[in-house]
Amino acid sequence: MPFALDDAGPLYQQVYRALRSEILAQSLAPGARLPSTRALAAHLGVSRNVAMLAYEQLLGEGYAQARTGSGTIVAPALPEEWPAPRAKTLRLAGSARGAEPRLSRAGARTLAIARGARLGWDIRGPRPAVDFRFGRPAFGDFPHALWCRLLGRRARKASRRDLDYGPPEGRLELREALADRLRRFRGIDTTPERIVVVNGSQQALDLVARVLLDPGDRVLIEEPHYLGARWVFAAAGVELLAAPVDGDGMRVPRRLPGQKPPRLAYVTPSHQFPTGVVLTLGRRLELLDWAARTGAFVVEDDYDSEYRYAGRRLQALAGIDGEGHVIYVGTFSKLMFPALRLGYLVLPESLVAPVVAAKALADTGSPVLEQLTLADFIREGHFERHLNRSRVRIGARRETLLAAIHEYFGDRAEASGAATGLHVLTWIRSRDGRPITSVARTALAAGVGVYSVAAYYLRPPRRSGVLLGYGPLSERQIRDGVARLAAALGGEAGMARTGGQRSGWRKR
Ligand SMILES: Cc1ncc(COP(=O)(O)O)c(C=O)c1O
Numbered sequence: 206m207p208f209a210l211d212d213a214g215p216l217y218q219q220v221y222r223a224l225r226s227e228i229l230a231q232s233l234a235p236g237a238r239l240p241s242t243r244a245l246a247a248h249l250g251v252s253r254n255v256a257m258l259a260y261e262q263l264l265g266e267g268y269a270q271a272r273t274g275s276g277t278i279v280a281p282a283l284p285e286e287w288p289a290p291r292a293k294t295l296r297l298a299g300s301a302r303g304a305e306p307r308l309s310r311a312g313a314r315t316l317a318i319a320r321g322a323r324l325g326w327d328i329r330g331p332r333p334a335v336d337f338r339f340g341r342p343a344f345g346d347f348p349h350a351l352w353c354r355l356l357g358r359r360a361r362k363a364s365r366r367d368l369d370y371g372p373p374e375g376r377l378e379l380r381e382a383l384a385d386r387l388r389r390f391r392g393i394d395t396t397p398e399r400i401v402v403v404n405g406s407q408q409a410l411d412l413v414a415r416v417l418l419d420p421g422d423r424v425l426i427e428e429p430h431y432l433g434a435r436w437v438f439a440a441a442g443v444e445l446l447a448a449p450v451d452g453d454g455m456r457v458p459r460r461l462p463g464q465k466p467p468r469l470a471y472v473t474p475s476h477q478f479p480t481g482v483v484l485t486l487g488r489r490l491e492l493l494d495w496a497a498r499t500g501a502f503v504v505e506d507d508y509d510s511e512y513r514y515a516g517r518r519l520q521a522l523a524g525i526d527g528e529g530h531v532i533y534v535g536t537f538s539k540l541m542f543p544a545l546r547l548g549y550l551v552l553p554e555s556l557v558a559p560v561v562a563a564k565a566l567a568d569t570g571s572p573v574l575e576q577l578t579l580a581d582f583i584r585e586g587h588f589e590r591h592l593n594r595s596r597v598r599i600g601a602r603r604e605t606l607l608a609a610i611h612e613y614f615g616d617r618a619e620a621s622g623a624a625t626g627l628h629v630l631t632w633i634r635s636r637d638g639r640p641i642t643s644v645a646r647t648a649l650a651a652g653v654g655v656y657s658v659a660a661y662y663l664r665p666p667r668r669s670g671v672l673l674g675y676g677p678l679s680e681r682q683i684r685d686g687v688a689r690l691a692a693a694l695g696g697e698a699g700m701a702r703t704g705g706q707r708s709g710w711r712k713r
Pocket residue numbers: 339340341404405406407408431433473478506508536537538543548
């Protein structure tokens with residue numbers, strides 16, 4: 206059986222391809238007996254393993270058949286060849302060769318956002334030695350082994366129903382656990398029927414946009430704001446109106462340009478993203494009054510309020526709202542880990558059916574075993590224990606960060622919004638009081654990742670501010686990072702240690 210191997214790829218694939226072309230050319234006739242793997246291996250000078258793997262592929266694809274007692278034969282009827290790809294002749298309807306397909310308007314908007322904004326949270330770039338990337342939980346604090354045990358238990362005991370498509374609104378076990386927790390800890394008196402489980406807040410926002418917004422509608426967003434929300438609304442083709450954020454949180458402008466009232470307002474009341482300001486009770490009531498007057502919905506994104514270090518937590522807007530205007534969005538990305546992709550919506554009754562329908566169309570429902578495991582994690586008290594423990598640990602990191610900022614920057618830095626959450630917005634200025642340019646780039650060159658706040662504004666401020674996420678960092682890394690940052694900015698900011706000088710250093 207003289208045939209040549211083509212030298213491309215793994216050896217067994219070369220042997221497989223050579224045999225297959227002999228079979229297709231009928232040099233090896235249908236029904237003919239193939240040599241034993243031992244004989245083939247000896248003939249080709251390859252290992253027997255290689256010959257066996259090549260035969261397995263021929264058997265799997267139907268070119269050969271195993272016969273008890275008579276080894277392997279060429280299949281009497283050959284499998285149909287897969288057609289060669291038609292890439293050269295196929296044209297996408299309405300497009301020139303090589304050009305992009307004609308997208309829907311929504312598709313084109315989405316692509317433009319992705320291109321303009323580096324959509325996604327880029328985790329591929331080079332890693333700085335200390336990365337103050339915000340929005341990440343304290344991975345090391347999560348009781349991973351316990352979670353694996355609970356997940357394993359659910360997987361082992363999974364019934365047929367657990368392995369089937371789940372309800373699009375989410376499994377009742379989880380919605381009950383969430384309703385109970387929201388009642389006890391967030392002052393939201395809801396029922397499981399008003400909760401829809403989603404794949405993180407991002408999907409929650411996307412579903413809300415799908416069911417409530419048409420192109421040309423208006424949406425009020427905080428200035429500055431969370432980009433994940435802005436992008437969803439921009440992709441929906443709405444007009445964005447900025448509501449300025451001051452020390453009391455977002456303020457609905459008294460007069461908005463034009464006649465058409467916004468369809469909805471997006472807010473982060475417990476820990477404004479990115480400034481960290483807490484929306485005061487007065488402003489909460491004003492916002493709800495405005496919603497009642499105009500008929501707008503208010504989307505309350507409560508992404509990290511569980512980490513409150515000082516003072517009392519205010520009741521969620523959804524708990525105060527008596528009129529069904531608030532759409533509450535919760536997520537487990539900060540409290541557990543983002544790859545879990547589980548979050549939930551608490552909806553006004555009138556929105557439950559349309560949102561469940563949109564969820565069903567989007568993905569038919571979130572993964573069931575994870576939902577059931579999360580329900581166990583909450584009901585068995587592990588979630589509260591985890592939060593209490595990690596609140597203490599993260600609180601210590603926060604103290605270290607604030608102390609390091611003070612020590613290395615003195616009154617040239619002002620930390621804002623540190624009472625809650627996992628990041629601090631730090632305003633930095635140079636010795637002569639001027640803003641510093643390219644803080645993030647300068648820091649990166651010194652091995653520190655900090656994130657400029659300018660990206661979160663429709664109209665960036667004159668001040669230089671950076672977001673410092675500290676959740677997953679050790680206290681040592683935090684000190685090292687701040688020291689490096691101070692040294693890197695030394696030229697412009699003159700960051701010598703200032704010892705005990707407190708003026709201008711404020712914790713809010
Ligand atoms: C304001 C805000 N909302 C929500 C999220 C979480 O999004 P998700 O639940 O989709 O992971 C983040 C994450 O950084 C955030 O900053």
